[in-house]
Amino acid sequence: MHRVSASDADAGRVLDSLMLPFDRGMLDWPASGVLCLRARPGVAMTGRRGLVCSQGFKPDADALEAAGFELDADPARRYEVVLVLPPRQRDEARALFAEAIARCAPGGRVVASVANNAGAKTAEGDLAAVAGGVSVESKYKCRVFWTAPLQGPADPALAAQWTAADTPRPIAGGRFLSRPGLFAWDRIDPASALLAQHLPADLAGDAADLGAGFGFLSAELLERCPAIRTLDVIEAEARALELARTNLERYQDRAELHFHWLDATRGLPGRYDVIVTNPPFHAGDRLDRPGLGRRFIDVAAAALRPRGRLWLVANRHLPYEDTFAAAFAQVRTVAFGGGFKVIEGVRA
Incomplete structure (x- = not known):
């Protein structure tokens, strides 16, 4: 009864959107490394220096490893940029946003991408609520949105509430x-x-x-x-x-x-x-x-x-x-x- 990945075409569009701010020079790709939560392999990910991938779904984790990506092995490590591919289920996605903020180094940013038909506007609003606003671009039938430099969540109580909602x-x-x-x-x-x-x-x-x-x-x-x-x-x-x-x-x-x-x-x-x-x-x-x-x-x-x-x-x-x-x-x-x-x- 495990979940199934999105179609290759949909996944590719979401990844293209995720990388848009970096490809257009709106954000810098840090030399110190970037973490991607719920990462999936794709052309847009290839050649990204220092990209570390976190994925709990075995088919995607196997594909990432086969493609040569480094898998997240140090939960204490913090990053200047944390990328997020939020799941459809809202409580899980909110908890993932809280985790992304917690994995940011001081002054780090969270960047997320969601397909328009998968709840992009809702996810954008959720990240804005916990992080204190976001910048947004739309392309490839997706939305990519990112925070300003963070010093933790803008609303710590909300982040804690979202983390607790994902507790077994x-x-x-x-x-x-x-x-x-x-x-x-x-x-x-x-x-x-x-x-x-x-x-x-x-x-x-x-x-x-x-x-x-x-x-x-x-x-x-x-x-x-x-x-x-x-x-x-x-x-x-x-x-x-x-x-x-x-x-x-x-x-x-x-x-x-x-x-x-x-x-x-x-x-x-x-x-x-x-x-x-x-x-x-x-x-x-x-x-x-x-x-x-x-x-x-x-x-x-x-x-x-x-x-x-x-x-x-x-x-x-x-x-x-x-x-x-x-x-x-x-x-x-x-x-x-x-x-x-x-x-x-x-x-x-």
Whole structure:
């Protein structure tokens, strides 16, 4: 249940906009280094001297590392310029602005870029509120906005409030901790709940949860299936995986648990008797991306032992049946409900 990057075209425009003040000479690129929070790789980033990238989403982090960018390894380091690519979720984005200001050296600036159709004016207003005003340019269907030199937040109480709003909090009657920005962060996702409801008690052996989010399906699997021996909790979003570790601590005596910060589409770390998943299917442009779900099915099939079982939930309209039929000896639709479907595949 991890998030999915925006389309390459959209991401490229946002990066072009982010670099506009530097390319036009409105801001100087400091020789001492620049930090980019929620960084993504792209042509506009290439060749930027001293650029340090922070990214908790594994596919983007892998792409940045492969492109040769330095990854943020020193949270105490401060920068003259902190770039921000804010996420869509407003509480998470506000907390990221507060973090950006905290990572600025005295006299440093925060620079952010957002696509117009992704809440650019709202994000601009939020940064202005906490930083005391911003300068703005519009191009490439995006807005780039930046602060004056800062000596901390203009409104420290607001910055503290925004940081606190991103703190993990109890949901589902206190059963789980979650936080803004995660998939279905403030509730139990109804698709995952449907899958959990239909998990049979005879699932056994070595298991994996692909796109585990904050750990709901992993917890349900361990609750409902006492013969699960080991469980690999696999999640691409570091913020979610951190919470899954906490949420599953109570099950440490029921099974051997392993937590993996991984892009599941690139393959899995083991061989399994059982895999459960609610795969992602939306990109940043909110369009369906059924190819992601198909890739999850193919990767799962390759990692399952003979007679291994994949249990998947998806939106009812997504065309996964042909992919199941090509990868599994037995396929059945177990349940429909609330616009979702639960499918089981059994390996030959």
